[in-house]
Amino acid sequence: xxxxxxxxxxxxxxxxxxxxxxxxxxxxxxxxxxxxxxxxxxxxxxxxxxxxxxxxxxxxxxxxxxxxxxxxxxxxxxxxxxxxxxxxxxxxxxxxxxxxxxxxxxxxxxxxxxxxxxxxxxxxxxxxxxxxxxxxxxxxxxxxxxxxxxxxxxxxxxxxxxxxxxxxxxxxxxxxxxxxxxxxxxxxxxxxxxxxxxxxxxxxxxxxxxxxxxxxxxxxxxxxxxxxxxxxxxxxxxxxxxxxxxxxxxxxxxxx
Amino acid sequence: xxxxxxxxxxxxxxxxxxxxxxxxxxxxxxxxxxxxxxxxxxxxxxxxxxxxxxxxxxxxxxxxxxxxxxxxxxxxxxxxxxxxxxxxxxxxx
Numbered sequence: 001x002x003x004x005x006x007x008x009x010x011x012x013x014x015x016x017x018x019x020x021x022x023x024x025x026x027x028x029x030x031x032x033x034x035x036x037x038x039x040x041x042x043x044x045x046x047x048x049x050x051x052x053x054x055x056x057x058x059x060x061x062x063x064x065x066x067x068x069x070x071x072x073x074x075x076x077x078x079x080x081x082x083x084x085x086x087x088x089x090x091x092x093x094x095x096x097x098x099x100x101x102x103x104x105x106x107x108x109x110x111x112x113x114x115x116x117x118x119x120x121x122x123x124x125x126x127x128x129x130x131x132x133x134x135x136x137x138x139x140x141x142x143x144x145x146x147x148x149x150x151x152x153x154x155x156x157x158x159x160x161x162x163x164x165x166x167x168x169x170x171x172x173x174x175x176x177x178x179x180x181x182x183x184x185x186x187x188x189x190x191x192x193x194x195x196x197x198x199x200x201x202x203x204x205x206x207x208x209x210x211x212x213x214x215x216x217x218x219x220x221x222x223x224x225x226x227x228x229x230x231x232x233x234x235x236x237x238x239x240x241x242x243x244x245x246x247x248x249x250x251x252x253x254x255x256x
Numbered sequence: 257x258x259x260x261x262x263x264x265x266x267x268x269x270x271x272x273x274x275x276x277x278x279x280x281x282x283x284x285x286x287x288x289x290x291x292x293x294x295x296x297x298x299x300x301x302x303x304x305x306x307x308x309x310x311x312x313x314x315x316x317x318x319x320x321x322x323x324x325x326x327x328x329x330x331x332x333x334x335x336x337x338x339x340x341x342x343x344x345x346x347x348x349x
Contacts, residue, residue, distance in 0.1 A: 034261060036284050036294040043297050138293055145286060 004062045006177030007118065009080065010186060012070075013175060013229055014109070015055035016081035019071055020237070021102055022048030023244050027089045037092075040138060044099070047131050054124050072248035076238040082170040082228040086237040093156035094163060096146060100139035101168040101201060106132050108196045112187050121186070140204060147208025158210050165215055169194070169224030176230065265291035266316060268309035269299050277309050285310075 025045035032038035056067035063070075085102065089095050110132060113125035146153040172194035175181065182189040205212045215222075227233065262284040268277035280299045285291035291310040300308060319326055 034284055036297065040294065040297045043301060134293075134296075141290055141293065145290070149286075 006175075006180045006184070007121075007186065008059060008062050009175055009177050010181055011055050011059050011121070013080040013082075015052045015059065015070065016079045017085050017102075017171070018048045018052035018055065019244075020079075020081045020085040020240060021099070022046070022050075022052060023240055024085065024087070024089050025095070025099070028092075028095065033092050041095070044135055044138070047135065051128050051131070054128060058120050058124060068248070072245045073252075076233050076241050077231045079233065079237060079241075080175075080229055080231065081237070082167075082173060083225050083234055083236075084164070084167040084170045084228070086228070086234060086240055087167060088236060088239075090160070090163075091156065093146065093153070093160040096139060096142045097157060097160035097164045098168070099135070100143045100204075101164055102171070103132060103136040103139045104200050104204075105168070105171045105193070105197050107136055108193050108200065109187070112193060112196075115185070116187065117185050143204060143210075144208045147205070147210045154209065157208065161205065161210050161212075162214070166222045167225040169222075170226050170228055172197070173224070173226045173229040262286045264313040265295070265310040266313050267291075267295040267299055268311070269295075269303065269305060270307040270309075271304055272306045275306070277307065282313060283310070288312075 022045045025041045025048060028038060028041040029045070030038065032041055052071070053067050056070045059070065060066060065073075084098070087098070090098075107129070110125045110129045113121055114129070116122045116125065143157065147157050148154060172190040174190050178189060181187055187193070202212055202215075228237075263286075264282045265285050265288070266282050267280050269280045270277045280303075283291055283294040283298055285294045288310060292308060295308050295310055296305075299305070
């Protein structure tokens with residue numbers, strides 16, 4: 001039987017990824033380039049934060065911390081999200097590219113959890129997968145269209161991929177307890193998820209006519225943006241958290 | 257100023273199978289597939305929904321509000337109204 005610590009680490013990383021990407025998506029509310037995308041990103045933001053809540057709730061019996069405490073009371077160094085999801089929202093091309101790369105990774109990660117020996121984890125993954133399928137449809141649809149729509153959109157999407165790719169590799173940064181998690185059958189490990197992810201994104205990016213040659217094969221030579229999984233974050237996370245936590249921190253324990 | 261938005265698509269929403277699709281509004285989208293996704297976000301997120309239709313707004317042929325005579329009933333047509341029996345309010349079960 002696996003001790004709780006590796007599972008806590010694993011679920012915290014999962015939940016923190018969802019909370020932060022949701023927060024960054026929510027930053028488009030009122031600002032997206034088109035009304036429908038404003039609503040779509042706000043909707044996706046709520047879904048992602050909702051998924052974070054699912055994982056934080058599963059953690060509560062193991063850590064004794066409520067989802068609110070996990071989201072609003074921890075300092076940035078305690079977060080285990082990858083750096084990728086903490087970057088500022090950038091332009092809309094970057095947002096779309098990040099969301100697409102994230103959605104594909106999320107899909108691969110959740111699919112791998114459907115065989116997890118922990119029933120609550122398995123059930124949560126199956127439930128979340130249903131909503132993620134829609135996110136993927138949306139972000140993939142935009143990548144395919146913007147990749148080849150106009151010279152400007154093509155150029156912006158190509159730049160977005162070049163910027164986002166090394167960051168995105170950070171989604172697959174190994175966890176401390178990677179070995180124990182694989183041994184316990186919780187998930188197949190980040191190296192294997194990364195291979196599956198590459199197999200999915202490359203054909204889509206090619207179809208979108210976005211250049212992928214510089215990404216290398218399965219072993220990209222570029223330096224992945226790592227650190228998030230061990231709490232070594234960029235200042236972006238603290239900045240995001242100061243926004244995200246400000247209301248809660250201004251009146252701790254208030255009931256809403 | 258030129259309109260830089262995508263073209264509009266009219267959205268028809270069906271609450272449950274067998275019900276008529278009812279017009280609920282319009283969305284901007286670059287093509288039909290995206291229009292359905294946008295329509296889902298605008299109109300099916302809170303409303304119960306069994307099916308959505310989207311139709312390019314410009315594919316709809318409409319009457320002209322100025323052309324009131326198109327609908328004119330200038331002579332007595334009361335003989336056409338169902339008076340001798342009760343018309344059921346709901347024709348669809």
